[in-house]
Amino acid sequence: MILADKIVNLRKRAGWSQEELAEKMGVSRQSISKWEGAQSVPDMNRILKLSEVFCVSTDYLLRDDIEEVPCIVNPLEEAEPLEDSKGETLIKVSLETANEYLEYCKKSSFSVAAGVMLCILSPILLIYLAAAGEMKKIPLTEDQGAMVGLIVMFCIVAAAVVIFIVNGHKGEPYEFLEKEPLDTEYGIDGMVRNKMKKYEKAHIMEFSTGVVLCIISCIPIFLVQLFYGDDDFLSVIAVGVLLMLVAIGVFFIVRTSIIWDGYQALLEEGDYTRIAKRREKSIGNIYWAIVVALYLFISFVTMKWGITWVIWPVAGILYSVVAVIYGNYCVGKEKR
Template identity: 55%
Template structure:
């Protein structure tokens, strides 16, 4: 069955006239008439739109050897295995668009939560410095309690954002952990969105990193001018918070494209490594961090375990992925 006949049958099955179908597609009735008469062929964007509108795969629409009755068979085949016997997770165009939209929405909220965590001690540090440098109308205890209250409130809001968005994204975990079987046209749509976001990604990452690097300047300037370092620290945290917001937001959105294209940190070999050692590795790191911290009581220094563990995990992951 050719594409023209499939479009006609699907339209009639929905009970739409050519005018009603044209409205839903955003084209003229003459275009619908030409498609159904085989006098012209809709472009790929319109075919993808029809796929979503009628709830059928693009394969069934485009391949003449497949009929509309084959849709059930085609859907079942999407859960087939690859050459290595791995079960592939089916990804339709609708699921891909939904995932990218949810990640883009969550990116802003998660990045804002991270920014709040970084900025949370600013008021505490500022009031402590101001109370010592100037004659204030409140006591040291009042300043400390005010700063701690702001810190707890900001961290509380951040944690709420992390939990809510984490639960909303939980249903998409298989996309990040399983090998994918993307439907026809999905890769093209994702690559197009990735190309459109590439300039913003490069800009945000560059600005964010530069802000983090330059954030130490306020402290240096305060020391040069013999001013209190606390105010420089406040400005440092503010600059870092904005820089990290840009980095986290851009990274999450960019990461959603890599997930669907199985690129970067989401290639199939890396997914295998994550399944094999991820949980065990980070469990050991957490145990080591807590043990060393409680034994030495050097909490201000033991945080270094986490960035070191992150670098080592990347090295181990690359080594195992090559095998």
């Protein structure tokens, strides 16, 4: 086992984030990240400091042939499940499980992203038929067009829900990777970081493309207003184009995010640090239950299903804000 993997394993066994280890070592988080990624090697003074922080010998850190952590507690306790500094039991993750999870993320990313895209596209026909019926452009009244569009919308949403349910069922065996503190086997961190590094450029490109498409999606409406003034029917078509651009953009964002999150979940980084997992257990379920209830209430009261979908991206942004505030509160409470 190389030094990089030993640092990762020891840090996770202690239940520390890279920031926490960096603080104890008196270095930057980037230095810890480089040590763990085998991009640089700590000097001898840092090696000595690491041995003190982790309570292991320098021989263990420097010699690749020593893979077992020297016993520093009662040997009888070695058979007990590992716990982090917060007293949480660490779940053992094998290399086989890690590879299966990454493969699941890769396969499910397309179908889940397609399901989200279908949800965004679902009201387009409803908007078009209702407007076309009102303007006498089709042999249907506004109410008849809206009813047909509503039926189609519910069918599309139902198909998307089936996709989510199927993928959720397939992902049940891996839920603990995203929710529980992990103790990964030797070699997993190096393997995941290697795959993550290879995928990084594609992730940035795909995510950026999705964001750009969402930003420019309003351009068709501006163009219609600029060249055709108050042409209501063209404005309706422009709204449909807007939704299509948003749907494609969100597809790219969701697809690449699922794959990227799979890497982060195994490394316990980003939104999957142990602090973030405890935060998710505390507020995640309650928050999203409220959002679902609010979405259904507003949608049924207003019957404007083509607009109320906006609640979801807004809720996603607000959740990030709430999570950060709650996370800072938890960190401050722990320090006190």
